[in-house]
Amino acid sequence: MREIRFHLIERIKTKTFLQGLKFYAGYGLRNIFQIRKNHNEELLTEEMTEEKIVENFHKLYYENGERTMYNTYWMGKRVVKSPLDLWIYQEIFFKIKPDLIIETGTRHGGSALFFANMCDLLDKGKIISVDIHRDDEIPEHDRITYMTGSSVDPKIIQNIKKIIEEMTKEESLSVIVILDSDHTKKHVLNEMELYSDLVSKGSYLIVEDTNVNGYPVEPNYGDGPMEAVNDYLSNNDDFEVDNDMEKFFFTMNPHGFLKKTS
Numbered sequence: 001m002r003e004i005r006f007h008l009i010e011r012i013k014t015k016t017f018l019q020g021l022k023f024y025a026g027y028g029l030r031n032i033f034q035i036r037k038n039h040n041e042e043l044l045t046e047e048m049t050e051e052k053i054v055e056n057f058h059k060l061y062y063e064n065g066e067r068t069m070y071n072t073y074w075m076g077k078r079v080v081k082s083p084l085d086l087w088i089y090q091e092i093f094f095k096i097k098p099d100l101i102i103e104t105g106t107r108h109g110g111s112a113l114f115f116a117n118m119c120d121l122l123d124k125g126k127i128i129s130v131d132i133h134r135d136d137e138i139p140e141h142d143r144i145t146y147m148t149g150s151s152v153d154p155k156i157i158q159n160i161k162k163i164i165e166e167m168t169k170e171e172s173l174s175v176i177v178i179l180d181s182d183h184t185k186k187h188v189l190n191e192m193e194l195y196s197d198l199v200s201k202g203s204y205l206i207v208e209d210t211n212v213n214g215y216p217v218e219p220n221y222g223d224g225p226m227e228a229v230n231d232y233l234s235n236n237d238d239f240e241v242d243n244d245m246e247k248f249f250f251t252m253n254p255h256g257f258l259k260k261t262s
């Protein structure tokens, strides 16, 4: 209101009283009759559909990786995930209350530390994080076991199974698997075949970075995680895509949150 009054006074001062009055009356009428469109409607013009807004934001986020996904920290450790996806992880962990979270692809260890800290809050759970390279600065935490080697190396699989055997007493374990290592279709499909059996019924196999190869980023990536998921699901019926995990519109893992149904 103060701004309008100022505007009007300024107009009067500059002898354009009629102009000022027109502005004031127009503003008043628009507000009284709520002629001004709802902001969301303005965004959802014909060209700017909901899908387009999400796609554009996804591209903006991804193409500015140095500012966004490579500049995201959990407790001072870099984590290459979007905060919205991390929140979904937190909701999944609360629901599943996992005994074990297996992650392929450690990188800086920020995701492993995030998982471990979520387990601290739940007061249960261990993390196994596998990477072919070992970063010197990865965070130490009692709940985390790091393994160095390829996620599809039979020795690594054997070591993971040994830990599961040791942890399994009378009751079966609830296990979540997160695939975030080499993102080529061949490797991800191989991982899905090797790790899907380790996921407990009702729990999740999360395939990260299904957004590459045009979904909607990096259109020239080549076959990647999305193609691996599609291939796997067309030959197996033990998992289904949980679209509810995409409720925040933007996720780096579209169709990548797979719930074990049998």
Ligand SMILES: C[S@@+](CC[C@H](N)C(=O)[O-])C[C@H]1O[C@@H](n2cnc3c(N)ncnc32)[C@H](O)[C@@H]1O
Pocket: 078, 079, 080, 081, 103, 104, 105, 106, 107, 108, 109, 110, 111, 130, 131, 132, 133, 149, 150, 151, 152, 180, 181, 182
């Ligand atoms: C996207 S980063 C992991 C990011 C991490 N999970 C996070 O959220 O912060 C991918 C990692 O996968 C590792 N990697 C690549 N090929 C692999 C393989 N065959 N087996 C295990 N890890 C691999 C890379 O060394 C790299 O550290």
